[in-house]
Amino acid sequence: MADVALRDVVKRFDEVEAVRNISLNIPDSEFVVLVGPSGCGKSTTLRMIAGLEEVTEGEILIGGNVVNDVPPKDRDIAMVFQNYALYPHMTVFENMSFGLRLRRTPKAEIRARVEQAAKILDITELLDRRPKQLSGGQRQRVAMGRAIVRNPKVFLFDEPLSNLDAKLRVQMRTEIKRVHQKVKTTTVYVTHDQVEAMTLADRVVVMNGGRIEQIGRPHDLYHRPKTHFVAGFIGSPAMNFLPARLQPNGEALMLRLSPELAFPVPPAHAARYRPSVGKDLIFGLRPEHITEPRGEERDPRYEFSMTVDVIEPMGMETMVFFTVHGKEVCARVEPTAAKPPGQPIRLYANLNHMHLIDPATESVL
Amino acid sequence: MTAAVAEYPRAGGASLKRNRRWALFTSYFFLILFAIFFLTPPYYMIVTSLKSDAEVAHLASNPWIIANGVTLEQYRLLFRETDFLIYFKNTVIVTLCVVAITMVVSVLAAFSLSRMRFWGSGILATGIFLTYLIPDTLLFIPLFQIVRGLGLLNSYWSMVLVYPTLTVPFCTWIMIGYFQSIPKELDEAALIDGAGHMQMLLKIFIPVALPGIIAATIFAFTVSWAAFVYPIAFLFSADQQVLTVGTVTSLIKADVYKWGMLMAGALVAAAPPLIVYAFLMDYYIAGLTAGATKG
Numbered sequence: 001m002a003d004v005a006l007r008d009v010v011k012r013f014d015e016v017e018a019v020r021n022i023s024l025n026i027p028d029s030e031f032v033v034l035v036g037p038s039g040c041g042k043s044t045t046l047r048m049i050a051g052l053e054e055v056t057e058g059e060i061l062i063g064g065n066v067v068n069d070v071p072p073k074d075r076d077i078a079m080v081f082q083n084y085a086l087y088p089h090m091t092v093f094e095n096m097s098f099g100l101r102l103r104r105t106p107k108a109e110i111r112a113r114v115e116q117a118a119k120i121l122d123i124t125e126l127l128d129r130r131p132k133q134l135s136g137g138q139r140q141r142v143a144m145g146r147a148i149v150r151n152p153k154v155f156l157f158d159e160p161l162s163n164l165d166a167k168l169r170v171q172m173r174t175e176i177k178r179v180h181q182k183v184k185t186t187t188v189y190v191t192h193d194q195v196e197a198m199t200l201a202d203r204v205v206v207m208n209g210g211r212i213e214q215i216g217r218p219h220d221l222y223h224r225p226k227t228h229f230v231a232g233f234i235g236s237p238a239m240n241f242l243p244a245r246l247q248p249n250g251e252a253l254m255l256r257l258s259p260e261l262a263f264p265v266p267p268a269h270a271a272r273y274r275p276s277v278g279k280d281l282i283f284g285l286r287p288e289h290i291t292e293p294r295g296e297e298r299d300p301r302y303e304f305s306m307t308v309d310v311i312e313p314m315g316m317e318t319m320v321f322f323t324v325h326g327k328e329v330c331a332r333v334e335p336t337a338a339k340p341p342g343q344p345i346r347l348y349a350n351l352n353h354m355h356l357i358d359p360a361t362e363s364v365l
Numbered sequence: 366m367t368a369a370v371a372e373y374p375r376a377g378g379a380s381l382k383r384n385r386r387w388a389l390f391t392s393y394f395f396l397i398l399f400a401i402f403f404l405t406p407p408y409y410m411i412v413t414s415l416k417s418d419a420e421v422a423h424l425a426s427n428p429w430i431i432a433n434g435v436t437l438e439q440y441r442l443l444f445r446e447t448d449f450l451i452y453f454k455n456t457v458i459v460t461l462c463v464v465a466i467t468m469v470v471s472v473l474a475a476f477s478l479s480r481m482r483f484w485g486s487g488i489l490a491t492g493i494f495l496t497y498l499i500p501d502t503l504l505f506i507p508l509f510q511i512v513r514g515l516g517l518l519n520s521y522w523s524m525v526l527v528y529p530t531l532t533v534p535f536c537t538w539i540m541i542g543y544f545q546s547i548p549k550e551l552d553e554a555a556l557i558d559g560a561g562h563m564q565m566l567l568k569i570f571i572p573v574a575l576p577g578i579i580a581a582t583i584f585a586f587t588v589s590w591a592a593f594v595y596p597i598a599f600l601f602s603a604d605q606q607v608l609t610v611g612t613v614t615s616l617i618k619a620d621v622y623k624w625g626m627l628m629a630g631a632l633v634a635a636a637p638p639l640i641v642y643a644f645l646m647d648y649y650i651a652g653l654t655a656g657a658t659k660g
Binding site: 050051052071072073077078079081082083085086087088089098099102103146150 | 548550551553554555556557558559560561564568569572573575
């Protein structure tokens with residue numbers, strides 16, 4: 001096991017800069033998830049750590065050693081690919097033991113290690129099968145098994161669950177987490193699915209346009225995003241954004257969202273937002289903080305009425321979509337409180353969880 | 366329930382069945398027609414090779430049946446009285462060498478052209494294919510000069526030298542396509558597992574691309590077994606001759622055609638490719654159609 005560090009890493013493909021000067025420290029046995037939209041540079045970063053792409057500038061360190069010029073096989077890493085990349089002509093046992101056989105590990109040890117990994121992943125009965133005889137989930141387990149047997153310093157996962165159906169993806173997610181809790185190997189995991197990132201990671205690295213937007217624990221990213229992008233990317237359904245303006249109201253502040261809709265800023269936030277009075281801002285609030293008025297939270301100043309555009313029943317809750325000044329807003333209400341489209345609905349905005357974004361800097365105030 | 370279903374007319378059901386029957390009938394009709402068309406020459410060859418010279422020469426007899434009894438005389442004469450076995454031996458040597466050279470060169474070339482990024486690899490790959498498009502009837506004159514310069518004129522080893530000019534480009538092209546259909550992650554996984562380029566080729570690419578390699582082998586085998594232009598240009602004496610030219614030159618003397626022996630010789634010469642195709646046909650088709658559909 002080892003720590004991984006990236007120092008001012010840049011990757012250029014001809015004229016295109018895919019990764020722009022990123023630095024990251026991953027301590028030993030941490031599970032870090034790189035998340036971001038397509039083309040944000042997350043996979044390229046992972047491939048540079050693996051040694052499958054050369055680093056244009058900067059340094060990558062594994063276990064304290066600079067590995068920029070070390071070939072993949074000598075980096076002591078294992079990688080799980082999106083399409084599994086199992087060798088089709090080999091059995092599961094041969095697939096898992098391939099790396100060990102190349103390193104001329106004694107046969108008895110190979111068998112012991114493969115059997116142990118197979119036991120962890122519950123694939124002991126599949127050892128004699130070939131990849132084409134396995135289901136998607138089983139193939140993914142074998143791919144993980146191939147990584148585990150090597151007992152590497154670092155595990156690298158490149159969107160390993162993208163090819164699985166929704167149900168299996170959730171199941172395998174738990175499996176990956178369980179395996180990491182057992183083997184405690186430093187892990188770098190790439191995904192575009194923010195739910196996967198939130199559920200798996202010790203720390204999440206949100207990337208956008210080749211840069212790191214924010215690094216933090218899932219809880220911090222969700223509740224204290226630093227940028228407009230992170231606020232919008234993390235969370236499903238996504239955070240609602242509306243143009244807003246702060247107005248002084250005696251000692252307090254008023255948040256004006258439209259000529260008809262304004263809320264007093266909770267006193268806890270007022271001091272922080274006071275310097276931004278009069279500026280054009282973006283107001284952000286997650287759907288779960290716009291609900292039907294509930295017993296203990298009732299404060300008529302934060303209640304408002306809207307006409308329902310669309311409803312999406314999810315079972316335990318219902319998403320209600322309405323429009324504020326031409327912008328679509330989503331609220332999360334109890335199924336019994338939802339109203340059919342076209343009808344008015346009474347809602348409550350919990351501004352204790354509000355965010356204000358400066359559109360000039362894209363940073364959260 | 367059954368009654369309710371029965372009340373609804375099954376729109377188009379009967380016509381679908383009729384269409385299918387008609388399609389099957391048409392398919393069988395043309396398949397049988399083609400089978401007859403293509404099997405007629407081999408049948409004629411077998412029948413003629415099992416007749417005596419007298420019966421073959423007798424104009425009044427029916428050429429499609431053996432009227433005067435089956436005889437293996439033509440085969441006995443072919444093996445005993447002619448140099449057929451020498452031709453056969455020479456052809457086997459030439460073919461084995463050509464196939465071996467072709468496969469080693471083509472597999473290595475295809476692997477490097479499809480997987481190793483280097484300057485000009487794309488142009489080189491296209492260039493290799495273009496050389497295949499030059500017909501051997503044009504190439505044999507400059508090649509004659511080269512073979513003579515090397516002192517290999519009238520030696521079957523010259524065939525081992527020149528046949529790969531036909532086989533290597535096409536086989537490399539087939540295998541480039543096959544290797545490119547192997548997902549890139551497979552070599553990356555092998556790289557991370559600790560394989561070098563040679564191990565990757567031997568332990569991953571060759572086993573995975575086996576159908577493509579077998580297809581290429583069959584092609585190289587067929588070309589060198591059946592080539593005619595080069596041996597007729599470069600080989601003169603019987604002890605160096607190969608089957609295709611040897612059979613024809615030794616059994617056709619001016620206007621005298623030894624039909625019985627010619628047919629027997631052609632049949633024996635056709636046997637090895639027939640056996641190879643019979644066993645490896647599935648691989649051959651799989652190799653040529655690789656990447657045509659999603660796997």
